Amino acid sequence: MSGTTEHRLSRRQFLHGAMALAGGIATFGPQEVLASDRSDSAHWAFLSDTHISRNSRNRYRGFYPYQNLQEITGQLNSSLPDGVIITGDLARLRGRSGDYQNLKKLLTPVAQKRPIHLATGNHDNRDNFLNTFQNTGSHEWRVGGKRIVTVKTSSVNLILLDSLLFVDLPWGRLGQAQRKWLKTYLEVCDETPTILCLHHPVKGFGSLLDGDSLLKVIKPMPKIKAVVHGHSHEFAFRQIDGIHMISLPATGYNQLSREPVGWVDAHLTDTEGVFTLNAVAGNTRQHGHTERLRWRT
Numbered sequence: 001m002s003g004t005t006e007h008r009l010s011r012r013q014f015l016h017g018a019m020a021l022a023g024g025i026a027t028f029g030p031q032e033v034l035a036s037d038r039s040d041s042a043h044w045a046f047l048s049d050t051h052i053s054r055n056s057r058n059r060y061r062g063f064y065p066y067q068n069l070q071e072i073t074g075q076l077n078s079s080l081p082d083g084v085i086i087t088g089d090l091a092r093l094r095g096r097s098g099d100y101q102n103l104k105k106l107l108t109p110v111a112q113k114r115p116i117h118l119a120t121g122n123h124d125n126r127d128n129f130l131n132t133f134q135n136t137g138s139h140e141w142r143v144g145g146k147r148i149v150t151v152k153t154s155s156v157n158l159i160l161l162d163s164l165l166f167v168d169l170p171w172g173r174l175g176q177a178q179r180k181w182l183k184t185y186l187e188v189c190d191e192t193p194t195i196l197c198l199h200h201p202v203k204g205f206g207s208l209l210d211g212d213s214l215l216k217v218i219k220p221m222p223k224i225k226a227v228v229h230g231h232s233h234e235f236a237f238r239q240i241d242g243i244h245m246i247s248l249p250a251t252g253y254n255q256l257s258r259e260p261v262g263w264v265d266a267h268l269t270d271t272e273g274v275f276t277l278n279a280v281a282g283n284t285r286q287h288g289h290t291e292r293l294r295w296r297t
Helices: 003-020 065-079 097-111 126-132 176-188 211-218
Strands: 042-047 083-087 116-119 140-143 146-152 157-160 194-198 224-229 236-240 243-247 260-268 272-282 290-294
Touching (some): 042 065, 065 260, 083 194, 083 224, 097 116, 176 211
Parallel strands (some): 157 194
Antiparallel strands (some): 140 146, 146 157
């Protein structure tokens, strides 16, 4: 057996061991992703920064996050995408248990029909989150105290990473163990187009402390097409070396009056992603705006 084969075998063994330790805590709702009407296209909803409080009447910057998400879940129930991803800051400020109980209540009507995958952000408490959203089944791994979720759709793979570092402080970090896991996983997997989802942006204000280290992992891998993140409370599209950086608007409230409050409807194929803004509050002038992004090759 060659040295190369031994190296790849050890990686497969690594992943097999990680799969055996899956905690089964990440998906809220059905475990299976339903096929889209077109077999070559996946239809997903991307949300971020819900900031749900245990007080359903909580108001911040003139917005009511509970009522915003209530309206959005009604929209999701009508459009019924294949699944939903929420990229962190699920809770209002410090991740109280009551925050997650209210969030679960709001998400249940959609979760009864479609899988919902949840990442944690800097306003979340991982223990309180897991105490509320547990024993629901998913492709989840625990690496260095972090949660990673992998989702296979009809056209792309989605990987949710855990950038929570400190509760109620702005910085985020993946950590060496999670980055090593990601590198190994990507090297072993096939060339299916892959999108990373996490709370903190890779670069810019409030970005990952180890964003440059993440880029060293994903830049050489053409299968990584995009990174979807929250934290910035803005609807924006950028690129780093051909990798699309997609910033999601918050559903709870905006930080700047020019930004919308809402969610993004995504249609994903193996060659491109089409992203449409659904604005429910804030600056709604871009409501219905669509960006068509071609994947790098």
